[in-house]
Amino acid sequence: MLKILVPTDYSPEAKNACLYAYHFAVYTNSSLVLYHAMPQIISASDMPFENYYLDEEQEKNLLSDAYKELLKKHKLDPSLVDFEVKVNTTNVITNGIKNAYDEFDCDLVIMGTHGASGFRAVFLGSNTAQFIAEAHVPIIAVPKQYTFKPIYHLIYASDLQNLEGELAVLVPFSAVFHAALELFYFDYAGPESEKLIFDAQQYIHSHSYQNIKLTIKKGSIHLSIAENLKQQINPSNTQLLVMYRAEHSWIDKLLIGSNSQKMVLNPGLPILVLHKGQ
Template sequence: MKKILFPTDFSEVANNAFVHALEFAKVVHAELVLLHTFELPVYDNQFFPENYAVIYDSLELSQFDAFKDEIPKLRAIAEEHHLDKIKMTHRLMDGDLLSNIRKSIKEDKIDFVIMGTSGATGWEAFFVGTNTGSVITEIDIPMLCVPLEAKFKKIKTIGFTTRFRTKDKKALKTVLDIAKKTNAKVKCLYVKTSSSDVSKETIEKWEAEFMQEPIEFFVITSDAVKETILDFILYKEIDVLTMLTYKRGFFEGIFKPSLTKKMAANFEIPILAIPID
């Protein structure tokens, strides 16, 4: 059985993403590993009185109590959506989020990560901050990022962006596998810029190779890549957009408030980020 890691801080953003995680677990026949991390202050007991250690221990205990209190709320969300049969385990870990995600992926043999995103505030740093891309660029498994505005609905159309590189095919096959399980179609987009070097023959080979699959290919000529992708999401009614991690620059743009309000308003669907070799 596959395993999905779901990091949560029990916020509204996380609880919204939890519904997506439950539904995705149902589709791919996976169990959920719920991860909550916290950071305690670092101290050296050589320089602090004994009662400080007691306070430190009480802080750790309070984190455990808060965690314990939140679990039934998540169970209630699962029951409300008739997904309470999904197997769930729980991890409470001290330390920074990224390190704990990496640790859990390794120890729990995780196949996917699903996480909520609150847009250009907390998550701008998560994608483009001092951790240089954090989870998106530093894990080697697919990650589904769910904006608060993205309420769960049945997946009918999955968008897939590509540069028609050979190594993109493995990611596309992963997406097609998910699409078949949800009876969805895949719409594959290539934005052909003035500096693009993909030949017409390459595109035709891809179309021939995937002819029997539930997929359509779209080639749009434009130097406004981000805007073109956002228009594609809107007009092709994309429910989930797949991005490959070499497109990290897209994440930098999408979460910066410099984009127009119109673009930000249209960006209300989950992103499935897939790493490629």
């Protein structure tokens, strides 16, 4: 059973992420922690003690009621998923999310890719991207208006340089859903490609998880790996795009690079970002 942190600012995009998280929790028998950051307009030390906690308690009740009303509006039963709420004051949203994640010993973060009040910006260039870049926790970023679908097909782009380590992270997540894990390798006809492909095929064939497929595509040297990947994704039969972050990996460049790099990968699918060591 997972414990899932769901940051929200009450925006439509955040509400959609809450709905996704609810369905995800039902599907995986997990629980939710709803988190909202209140702006720290004045320091807590300057605010009367009783008012400070009264405001947070009021906000917690508001968050809980808003969540239940959202579910009822969509004819969903709140009693199917256990949930807790966390509200605090912070001017640095990413810090607030990380602190809530640690406090509740969460396993996963699910958050929207567009939003207001601190989340307004394009994913891979916003506070969401900053959180992904800084936090070493698994995160699912949900696109605006995406509706949850049972997860049976995941896609991951690999350079096959560290396949054993990557599968050690990816397979347990895939196994939760009994999902097919499709690995995309873009072949640029380099001198090492043939051996990498052969070794990968042998390793996948001997792996205990038999629902792994290696797909080899001709890579264009004129396109980045993100652009190559975008051309190959079929959102109609894929429910999750997986990115595995290791130091100096291509996703680091995507997160930290220019605005054009950040905008290039927009598949319209939820993106699961896993980190080295998970």
